[in-house]
Amino acid sequence: MSRVILFNKPYDVLSQFTDRNSPSPRATLSDYVQVPHVYPAGRLDRDSEGLLLLTDDGRLQARIADPKFKAPKTYLVQVEGIPDDNALAALRGGVSLKDGPTRPAEVERIDDPALWPRDPPIRVRLSIPDSWLRLTIREGRNRQVRRMTAAVGHPTLRLIRWRIADWTLADIAPGRWRDA
Template structure:
């Protein structure tokens, strides 16, 4: 039976087990948190993103989760700069055209600030510029896609937390913690 691990990837951790960076400035990797042989991430999260990373020891399952062809929905809690108006949200819902082509339509809504752990380092705070939290669900996984989508509609991402992949959620996991699914 395939092993499936749900991991709350902290900010600043690479979504891989090794780092080919320089020896004098090592970066945190999955191996700093997970000591299980034979499991690999099904998809990626950028170093400056947090949240749910699914790992498995089954290559087929890994492909079904990560490959956009299978359209596994991924839900993100996104703190953006400014207050997106209805037109900006409608653009995200319709799909926006990025440099690498049009995105699939996203499900997006404004939400109250979620009850999340503090981020280290904290998100910059600007007294004169408001921020807004969105719940955004996509069925693709291009490089930095959510960040590029929100920037495209004029609202750069300040904090990005993946909360759900398919039926799996981050619920109950603190940063750096993992559990079997």
């Protein structure tokens, strides 16, 4: 039977078990998950937080990570400004990025979610409000959500992956994990 671990990756942690490319060590998965023979299914950028799946099943790992399987990934996204209906419609229709158009996303404005504080906190501009979106994509390009929100004029301030397919981050504190 395959093992699947749901890990709430904190901000500033690499989505890998070692860091060979840095002269000064950075936090990695090995600082939080001491389970042998599991590997991340996909990645989550160092400056993003939230759900990262780890598994000992190579086929499952590929199925989760490979965009051709279109596993939905849902993010809670704090953005600069308040996206209007046109910005949301653009995200829903797919936006043009340097590497081509994105697939359509599901997106809605949401109330400020009750989340853990980020360390360090996001930058706050007194003259520019911020707001939250729930955004679901079915592909996984490099920094895609950040590039999508920037393309519609609302740079991402904080990005938390909340769900991958049927797995969710609910009830898992930052830096903690549990078996699925």
